[in-house]
Amino acid sequence: MASQLLKRTEVEKRYCLSRSTIYRLMDEGLFPRPVRLGSRSVAWKESDLEQWLEERSRKTQGA
Known part of the structure; x- marks a missing residue:
């Protein structure tokens, strides 16, 4: 499945x-x-951004 591309805005x-x-x-x-x-x-791949958000969330939770 192709990842959606998001523009900077x-x-x-x-x-x-x-x-x-x-x-x-x-x-x-x-x-x-x-x-x-x-x-x-x-543009950014939505899947890359979601993965970044997950990693950031794990780091802030100390996991």
């Missing part, structure tokens, strides 16, 4: 993150990298 809304936070976390290796769609367009 949708990622910001769904995960309550600002643009600067998304790119800072990516630079720190703490957020999934997007898929390049064109020369000036990227």
Whole structure:
């Protein structure tokens, strides 16, 4: 099953993150990298974001 692709504005809304936070976390290796769609367009795989959220939740719960 193919994963849905989310543009940055949708990622910001769904995960309550600002643009600067998304790119800072990516630079720190703490957020999934997007898929390049064109020369000036990227999107994130929803499955990558859900996995990131699960891992983040486990870390905060101490598991």
